[in-house]
Amino acid sequence: MADKSSVTEPTSKQAAKAELKKLREQQKVDKKKRKTNKKAKGEGFFARIKQVFTMTRAHDPNIVWWMLLAALVTFAVAFVLVTLLLNWITGLLVATPFALLAAMIVMNRRAEKAAFARIEGRPGAAAAALNTLRRGWVVSEEPIAMDAKTQDAVFRVVGKPGVILVTEGPPARVKKMVEKTRKRLRPVLRNEVPIVVVQSGRAGNHQVPLPKLTKHLKKLDKKLTKHEVHEIERRLSALPISQPPIPKGVDPFRSRPDRKALRG
Structure with a gap:
């Protein structure tokens, strides 16, 4: 042992x-x-x-x-x-x-x-500036309305001031697109939620330059609470977005027509 x-x-x-x-x-x-x-x-x-x-x-x-x-x-x-x-x-x-x-x-x-x-001046510049907004703001990643020919676009932002439509393009040209978007959103929002239109750019007196865009939105009068902002975004997310007539993820400046299809 x-x-x-x-x-x-x-x-x-x-x-x-x-x-x-x-x-x-x-x-x-x-x-x-x-x-x-x-x-x-x-x-x-x-x-x-x-x-x-x-x-x-x-x-x-x-x-x-x-x-x-x-x-x-x-x-x-x-x-x-x-x-x-x-x-x-x-x-x-x-x-x-x-x-x-x-x-x-x-x-x-x-x-x-x-x-x-x-x-500044490029398509999607307003969206890039809006993405710098922090908590309390909900920004649509894609434009909710867009003209494929002119590249004019409307972006949606939801915050305490209400639903904000940020336009990209000359004011006279995007006016019809904004009115159509407003009419499409109004039945969902009813009359209790304000819809504010902000024009980005430098051409007109009423336009907001890109570097000052987020500051301008933050200075708007607060109309909603934090809970109401989430509730409105939930309603709007169920609303179908009218996609522009171009494939998602394709750069409009680099897209070229199919020459074989044109020949027949």
């Missing part, structure tokens, strides 16, 4: 040591993976900042000067205030991150304007 216990005891110790060794190796591998992931995330973050800066600078060459001005003014104000209250070392430590933050805010604002400037 003594021989059996002496044989099994070293074996169990060896197995425990082997398991411990495997566990340590696995921990080392996991640690290396975490380090690699952190580096990859850092590179991705700085790469995105570089990409945004390059895109913004191509449209706004003065972006560097605006960022420097914001950083210097913020640094000076924060440094003076903290130095007067505490000391100059603390002022330096506090003012530096605030200066960098101010420069980043300026870059983000300029980048947003540059992005809107690139897409």
